[in-house]
Amino acid sequence: AQSVTQLDSHVSVSEGTPVLLRCNYSSSYSPSLFWYVQHPNKGLQLLLKYTSAATLVKGINGFEAEFKKSETSFHLTKPSAHMSDAAEYFCVVRPYNAGNMLTFGGGTRLMVKP
């Protein structure tokens, strides 16, 4: 069985400071990993995805994530937060043998202070 744990339900940063959203996964097989963002009253949008190519993945809006197999982690980072980054972020796993089902983490709400 696969699972995803987002270690922080809320993260608060000041504008211009780095962002770190933590995600750990468990999966029996090589997974695909994704980060999605959900702005208020908007649909989920894909930020980036890991598919067993490069372990450092760059996404939209300056976000990136590093796949670390030894730590079973896929943390999301951004060097400098912007007010528009305030949203809920979901770490998502799709194991190799799980067909098309996505398993979502519980979400991390990012707040950005001016």
Next chain:
Amino acid sequence: GAGVSQSPSNKVTEKGKDVELRCDPISGHTALYWYRQSLGQGLEFLIYFQGNSAPDKSGLPSDRFSAERTGGSVSTLTIQRTQQEDSAVYLCASSLESGRVSEQFFGPGTRLTVL
């Protein structure tokens, strides 16, 4: 082009009534998914359609839930005899294919409130 659309955006119903939620996927996308987002359970997979194959219903929480996809395009999620615990945002997504790396594009969701 147009994204995934869902209707209605909000639905308020009384306990025991049936509801139908609609999803229009992106044109040309062969795979369609339904998820539920609720406070207590987070985001859960419900059901998946791929072309003309039998749907993967492994995530449906009870036999009160069912879904159809007509003509390989529009999908309807039906909840019979709604209960208060069915209150949630129901999200639909579609993708070009069913490969494990294909991106799922999500609609804005239907917020269902069962009184």
